Amino acid sequence: MNLREHIDNNPMSAYQWTVVIxxxxxxxxxxxDVLALAFTATAIRGDLGLSGAELGYLFSAGLLGMAAGSLFLAPLADKIGRRPLLLISVTLSALGMLGSAYSASYGxxxxWRLITGLGVGGILVGTNVLTSEYSSRKWRSLAIxxxxxxFGIGAVLGGMFAVVLQEEYSWHAVFLAGFILTAVCLIVLLIWLPESIDFLMTQQPRxxxxxxxxIxxxxxxxxxxxxPEKVLASASKLPLTxxxxxxxxxxxxxxxxxxxxxxxxxxxxxxxxPALLKEAGMTTEQSVSVGMMVSLGGTCGSLLYGLLASRWKAKQMLVQFTVLSAFSVIIFILSSSILWLAMLFGILVGGFMNGCISGLYTLNPSIYAANIRSTGVGWSIGxxxxxxxxxxLAAGVLLDYGWDKQSLYIGVGFVLLIAAIALSLLRIKTTLVKC
Known part of the structure; x- marks a missing residue:
């Protein structure tokens, strides 16, 4: 019997949806965890006496950590399993938040922001692969x-909690709350998180x-x-190669x-x-409101993509979302002088672009066989x-060279069209594990 095919073609059980949740x-x-610094940046800058450049480096530290986690930590999952990777990554994230809470210097x-990012990078890959492997073919796009x-929901809720915690205590409390929540999550994972079925069948650990x-x-x-009979991979063939x-x-x-x-x-x-709209004449409140509309549209767009891809082919929907993202970005900036139009197209931009990200997360695991899947997903995300x-950084350089905001957003539209062409040429050849 083919267990992988059985999971792909049958309704998802409550247990499978629990893994998704x-x-x-x-x-x-x-x-x-990732946006905790954004929520507390003003307070940290004043407390530690940081320059704008130093604050920028702190933001970059988290992003660099996430890239490193995806590129170098995630491939471990193809050797030790998805569950151990997630336990290690969540532990790193929790330690990073705890260290951040008690940091008294810029260095x-x-x-600790680098350590937090490292953990988050591993988590993003592990959860993406595990969700894909426990989902049926019909509901995989929606599950992912x-x-x-x-992520977007956590950012919104985090912003709300951050305001309350900083008013009542200090910026340290925001990171401490993140540590407590992440530590609780680690305990939940230790008790309930299963190993990947595909990993058990291909690598066959003890x-x-x-x-x-x-399971x-x-x-x-x-x-x-x-x-199934275990296929021994050549020791010289590393997953990355x-x-x-x-x-x-x-x-x-x-x-x-x-x-x-x-x-x-x-x-x-x-x-x-927000910054470019403010420079174009909007008030701070108006520019932030448009930025919030982009985030709001993002959460809705991810779910919309999942629902549509459950009815039609995931790749075709992703190509369409990418093309729509390109046109909506251009229309958004051309209509930005009118607040209500900017807010409306801000929602569309956020929705279509987050739908694209969900689509990438859906397609990516299906490209690679189980024994190199985490490596493939990790390096793509990295x-x-x-x-x-x-x-x-590129936007700042182009602005210094005299580009205006319309030219920048039109350029973004063309970059998205390049992505759409690449996706249209992509061929999905999922390798099934027979059991």
Missing amino acids: IAAIMNLLDGF ALGF SIYASG NAQIRLNK TKKMGLKGQWTL QLFNKNYRKSTALIWIAFFAIMFCYYFVSSWT VGRIGAILAP
Whole structure:
């Protein structure tokens, strides 16, 4: 019997949806942990006497940590398992938040933000892969969209809590609250988080047969499922090098282009929109309101993509969302002189672009076989994080060279169209694990 095919083609059980919810909660906490610095930046700058450049480096430390976690920590999951990776990553994130809470200097805070980002980078990959592997083919896009929407929800809730905690205590309390919540999440994972079925079948660690049947029983699958014959990989073939063999090199190049382009555009829009709109004549309140509309649209867009991709092909929906993102970004900036139009198209921009991110998370795991899946997903997300880091810097350089905001957003539209072309050329060849 083919267990992978059975999971793909049958309704999802309550246990499988529980795994999705656990992943969404982890992503929610990631949204809080990553943006905790944004919530407390003003207070930290005043308390530690930081310059604007020093504050910028603190922001970059978290993003660099996330990129490093995706590139170098996530591949461990193909060797030790998805569950151990997530436990290690959540532990790092919790320690990073605790260290940040008690940091009394710029250097110490920067170090602990790097550790937090490292953990978050591993969590993003582990949860993405685990959600994909526990979902059926029909509901995979929706499941991943639910998981992906947790980040934005965590950011919104984190902002609300941060205001209260800072008024009542200090900026330290925001990071301490993040540590407590992440530590509670770690305890939940230790008790309830299962190992990946695909990992158990391909890598076959100790007691894999027993663990596999315990999981299938919780999923409501009757009978005893046996492990397939283990295929021994060559010791010289590292997971990273396999991403560029003849079976994967084209898909790897295309998904990397798409990830880099979409994450570059998303972080440009989310980072620069309030500031550029304020320079164009909006009040601070109006520019922040438009920025909030982008975030609000993001949460709705992730879920909308999941629902649509459950009815139609996920790749086709992703290409359409990417093209719509390109046109909505251009229309958004051309209509930004009218507040209500800017808010309306801000929602559309956030919705379509976050839908693109959910689509990337949906397609990415299906490109690679189970034995290199975490490596493939991790490096794709890592390349995307490099785009996220470069986006604000590139925009600043272009502004210094005399580009106006319309030219920048039109350029973003063209970059999104490049991503759409790359995605349209992508061919999905999922390798099924037979059992």
